[in-house]
Amino acid sequence: MSLSLHRRTLRETSRYALRGTAGVALRLSNIWCLWTLGPLWALGLAWTLVPFCMAKTQAESLEEDPASGPKHIEIEFADSDRPNLRGEVLTENPRYGMLVQNPDGELIAIGPNTPIAKIQAIDEPMRPTSAGEIATKTLALLPAGAKSLSTEHFVVCYDTSETYARWNANLYEKMFKGMLRFWKEKGLELQPPRFPLVALIFRDKADYIEYSKRDFQGGENTFGYYTQTTNRLATFDLTGIEGVLPPGAKIQREDLLAEIFSRPEAERQIATILHEACHQIAFNTGIQTRLGDYPLWLSEGIATFFESADTRSSSGWAGAGRVNAYNLQQIRFYFRNRPPDSLASLLTQDERFRKGDTSAAAYGECWGLTFYLIKKKPKEFVAYLKKLRERPPGNPSDSKQRLDDFLASFGQDLEKLDKDFVRMMAGLRP
Structure with missing residues (x-):
């Protein structure tokens, strides 16, 4: 099959497949990133779906000295088939157990x-x-014959073509450096990732779906996801071109990019990759902390702020702070019938992101609010991030605390802020 014919076939298939599912797929993917942070334990982190505790008859509780940092331990399990676990005790609770x-x-x-x-x-x-060790371990999670490549901050394991994998890796790196440069200019102190940032890229969507089952159900409705429990990003070949290439055949970078950018859904697919990578970068550099308690509007607002794709550039990323045309369209549609308490509910209620009939509007509004705050109140926004970052884990905020945190950072007159926000959105151009 010629590349041009393959492109036409893909376009027709994609229009049909994505016409009814693209929005849901993207939203499910986005929700999952932080849905795994849902109210499944006191810290708001999805370690397990069942509350847990460790009886003192099993092991004596380790005394913690906050000043000395995390305790380093080795756990020997009674099940001889389970290998010993070495690591740091991040938190321990008599009722819920231990996180290592x-x-x-x-x-x-x-x-x-x-x-x-x-x-x-x-x-x-x-x-x-x-990086070398973690690549070896991660390759075992992909089909036989998978390979790996490393960049300055990422380890990418793939069974696609190297050309496609390297394009993704370069996209991650460009975003990483752009995000850190952006926040440094805003006065937010960050640190390099402590661990290599791992990304898996599957050739076939079926293999991606099978892999995703270890983390959640519904992988068939997503383009990619990041989960904090493993700290890994996963996606698959979004072009579909791998499936028609003969074994061992290579594709030129120019042909690959032409295929990616020629598709009608290219902007949303690239934005999904960027969105999930943004979560991974944010939680590994100190923009946010993996054990932190964050309202979903903030976590998703940051990711949508940086996810803007550029299908006219070979890099694929439009850069930090660009107007997100897709979410601007979503928010303007929502503003036609926006409830008076919309901003307050966005700040205090995560449920809007988890419901199919409200998620698109919630993502649009959280992008708009984040864009407004960073552009109009950058010092206050950075101070707000620092406040949440420095808060000790273990006490998830209720609706009142979330609203109080916001008002203390951005001013007590929420109605005035809301009017300014709406006015700015009305005047934006894609």
């Missing part, structure tokens, strides 16, 4: 019925897994 971060950067929950033979304190600090 392993050298790969994964968050491991020790559940209520986990038989433990012994817990031993380790004197030396945990050494994060190297």
Whole structure:
């Protein structure tokens, strides 16, 4: 099949497949990023779907000294088939158990019925897994024959063509450097990632769906996702071109980009990759913290602020702070019948992001609010991020606390702020 014929076939298939599902797919993907942070435990992090605790008859609780940092331990499980776990104790609770971060950067929950033979304190600090080591481990999660490549901050494991994988890796890196440069100019102190940032790219969507089942159900409705428990990003070949190339055949970068950018859904697909990578970058550089308590409007607002795709540039990313044409369209449609309490509900209620009939408007509005605050109140926005970043984990905010935090950072007159926000959105141009 010629490349031009393949392009036409893909366009027709994609128009049909995405006409009714693209919005839902993208929104489910976005929701999942932080849906895994839902109210599944006191810290708001999805370690397990069942509350857990560790009985003191199984293991003596380790005394914590906050000043000395996390405790380093090795857990020997009673099940001899389960390998020992070494890592840092991030938090421990008599009722819910223990959360351990392993050298790969994964968050491991020790559940209520986990038989433990012994817990031993380790004197030396945990050494994060190297890029080479983590690549070897991650390749086992992909089909046979998968390969890996590394950039300055990312480890990309793939069974697509190297050309497609490298384009994604370069997209991640450009966004990473652009985000850090943006926040540095705004006065937000960040740090380099402690662990390699891992991304999996599957050739076939079926393999991607199968992999996603370990994290959530519904992978067939998504283009990609990031989850904090594993700290990994996963996606698949969005062009579909891999499926028609003969085994071992190579595609030139120019042909690949032409295929990606020629598709009618290209902007949304690239935006999805950028959106999920933004979450991964944010939670690994200190823009946000993985154990932090964040309202969904803020986490998704940051990701939508940076997700703007540029289908006219070979890099694919439009840069930081560009007007997001898709979400501007969503918010303007929503503003036709916007309830008077919309801003207050956005600030205090995550449920709007999780319901199919309200999620598109919620994402549009959170993008608009984030855009407005960063453009009009940048110092206050950075101070707000710092306040939430420095708050100790363990006490999730209720609706009143969320609203109080916002008003303390941006001013007590919410009605005036809302009018300014609406006025700015009305005057924006894509």
